[in-house]
Amino acid sequence: MTEQGRNNLREKYGIVPFSFFEGCVSELTRREVPRRHTIIAKSKQSRKSFNSFLSFGLYPSLISVVAYFVLFTTFGVNAFAQSSNSSPPTAIPISVQTDRAPSFLEAYWTEDSISTSTSTTNNSKKEIGPGEGTSTLAIVFVNRGRTDITGVTGYLTLPPGFRAIEGENNVTSPNIAVASYDSIIKAGDTFTMYFTMDVLPQAKVGPYTSDLTLSYSKILEVGQISASMMIPFRLTGKVILDTTLLNQNLTAGSPNPLQILIKNDGTANATGAIVTVVGVSGGTTASNSTSDGRSVNGSATTTVDSETFSIGNIPAGRSVLITPIIYPDYSSGATIQTLDLEIAYNNAYGIRTDSDYSIGMIVAPNPPESVLSINPAIMSTTSSSQSYVANDNKNNATETEDEINENPIQLTAGRLENLRFSITNNGSLPLTDIVFSLSSGTNSVKILGDSRWRVDHMAPLANFPMSTTVYAAEDVINTPTEFEVNADYIERGQSKTDTLNIGAYVDGQIRIRTYDLDINYVGDAPNLVGNLLNEGNTVALFTTIELFNPAVEAESSQSNLNKSLVTGPSQQQYLGDLSENSPLPFSIPLSIDSDLPAGDYPVSLNVTYSDNLRMAHGLLLNDTVVYEGQPSTSSNNDSNNDPFTFVSGISGIFPMVIIVIIVIIVGLFLIRRRNKKKKGEKLSAKITSTGRHSDSNSVSKVTDEDSDFFLDDSSSRKNKP
Template identity: 25%
Template sequence: MINHKILFSLMLLLLIPLIVHDSFAQITSGGFGKSPFERDFGDIKQLDAYFGTINEKIEVDPGDSNVPFTVVFANVGTQDITGIKGQLSLPLGFSSADGSGSLIIANEKSNSLAGNTFYLTFYVNIDKNAKIQQYAGSVKVDYSRLRESGVRSSFSDFNFKVTGDSIINVKALDPFLTSLKTNNIVIEISNDGTAPLSSVDIVASNTQTELASTSTSTTNVENVVILESNWDVGNINPKSSKYLTATVYVPENLQQDTLRIPLTIKYYNAHGDLQTVSKIVDFYIKGMIDLTVYGVDVIELSGTQMVVGEIINEGNEKALFGFITLEPLNNSNIKKQTQFIDEIETDSPVPFNIPLEFDGKPQYGEHNIQLTVRYKDSIRDEIFLVHNATIFLKEPPKVDSGNNSQLMIIPIIIVVAIVMYVILRRKKSKVSTA
């Protein structure tokens, strides 16, 4: 009996550790055992990791150097911590700004109160061969609890992204406007960077008050009428463009001046953060040249038939270096000719007169002609105005041949009489001397 009691006691002693282990399996150090929600409790929890500073995330490109890289933590413990020091471990293609082979270290000089967040900012170089994509990294944080000796360490894994960099440029496809008329303008919004722009929205400011907080540049945009002022552009991929169209009326008094249209561009960058950028599109305002050819007719001057007419400029700017060219149309045999008419002012008509010449025998009656006025504006662009007309050439009156012969006889008679008179005088002189 005693042997059985001893044996039973030994069996109980052997079973006690197993019973105790199973009883506390759900609260073992480090979490909830085999539960899918298993986790390790500690003082520090890593929240975010990105390129940028405490206040702002930034976009980066392969090849950028000395770039701030910030890791965000929360002190989830019940005590304040101090002496915070971080060491960053990044994959191949990323190195310390202190040089190749150096540790990527950051220190947090202040304490972190229980329940608060704190930041560690590292400075890294990005290899030019790195790709724009997501990467994995790790961080080690050493710290001490207040009123406790010794150093604790926390390890966290995280993902981060090389985003690429968005670069916004704006320009007018045609940077010239004409005063005294309505202009249809096209503005190009281009993303010359390597990161996409999302949900791009653009507003054109049109008052001096709106400009006061965004730009110190002078502008006269309040003196024009812009019919469209807001554009929902959508997404702009890297190395691509979108186009805005607008209608702008420029009054007469704005000419030979620069019109500056400020644009406020809002978009979401590769981090998903809303960004606001101010840009200005410049236009040069030309005066308007509005020429009309009228009063085309044919007159005869000193026995020569001439095409005459006038050119009137109904704009607010004179045309420079004017020429007018006469060309035949259809079956006309009038020779092509060009005449210089110089400047065409806005206050009075400019007359022209082109003498008619023919290829071959003159043809009378109706002739279809083309008059082309060639001139330059204030920016020295050459402009052509074409005017077609029909003229009528009168045949000159025929001269009577009988009257002509009588007119020719009279000088002959006079010459004969003079000769006879000279001969008779000589004969008389000879007789008197004999």
């Protein structure tokens, strides 16, 4: 094809991909080519029109700029006042100005929210800690320029832990806080801008540095000026002091050291702390009666020693303890008193702060004088029921005795117990015509003996012993009980009554024995088997058993009862809880000599357990077991040496043969099915190829001339530099 022919085809079809003409092209596709060519031509025409529009639109833009400068010169700076935005506006940077920008003086937290030009006072500063929430950061600037400025807007970039309040002061970004100052600031004057933000819980106490952009205007000058600077500020933390009285009850008529805990629950240190006890006031009666409603003068009824305490530093999260001494008068009994404190300290800004605190105290009622006391005596019987204790358990037995001596009133349920106690006169005067009566605090513990005693005279420090018989039922096992002793006596010619209480603990009985001892063989290993039986009325906890092997003297007789059945050590076994009237089986492996003759042999079992108070006990149980000698092994050898027969061989091989036959049948079935599937696929492939051949005859071809054109066009593109 000539070059002229190719150019004609380009104008006709436009530029289409080379892959479009690979193989054959459908009729629909050939009709689409001219339409696409027309769309491309229209697009080119549109771009030309747009360029013409831009050329003609340049003149109105220039006219708008000229009009802006004319209006600004005519109406002055007020005609174009700037409004506050959440992002810094485009302004003239301070680097191109010849005047100085406002400078940073200080930053502090405050409760104020209105921008002012007055000086900062200590009262306006506020302590702020992490998680404070909405807070205001005041930043003080000074106008160092030679001219007055106005319309100041600040954009403060917040560090992590702080978040701007969106919607306030036209804030649209949570990372930028905005503040504005609309008044005129004369040269050399200071002004304060207030940035409101949320202090989040993840903020840390300490210094921070943030970027600040100021946008402002000079009086009688055109345009906005911007200045950027770094603003240092500090999250001060907060001092929160709290007072706690560790002992609120006072005793009338005696000195009472009051332990007052002063704790700093805040996040800032309180320095130079001084605590002053201002005084004690009150007089409200602590009883329920309101008959007289009298008022007690605090200074007359209660005096304070050591009124001032210099504490110094109270770190955040720490506490200090002061101990003033209070002297309540005897007449102030059964009243409520208030201790007034004043704490002076330096807060996080170093500003001296005074706080007043009030602490309530209760002056206990004057107690009735009691000169009697009750002392328990050691019980005549204990709950121990062991008959034999092994040598290695003597320490446990000693510990058990000490525990019982510390709490001697310990009753055993299910049997009669002898309860002993004594009454002592601790006063300095003798007592006469004394009557003691004893009563039980529960119906399950009954007093079967004497419950009433009469004494004519008790000298000072005299002791009167008493004893009686009691019985505790099984339903109060492992529970405490109480006995009450009422005393009526005469002292100084006046009749008085006193009540004394004494506690006791009810424990159960644990009596363990063995039965059904025997030797069983598990495989070829002999085992000592039997049962433990608890004949008591409460459970034995954490029960263990171990075979005890006593030493045998060399010159003992030949009797089997003097020989040991066990030759090696035995391992301790854990059996668990041994309930009452319920047997617990055990099995202990034995190591027996092969030449040991048959007969009866003694066995010693070491049993340990714990009672309801988790006190350990040890028991050595002695019994006899019958040993019948080593069992015959001929039956085992006969079973192992049986000759191989044809029937036994077939019975072992026959199942395997059946499995192999099933596997072969399944394999042949799968192979046959696969061959049928392949034949079907081949037949489908032939049918498909025949259909394609018939369809290809109906598809129109691209002319040789057109194909030559696109082939040549592709090759010519590749040859272009």
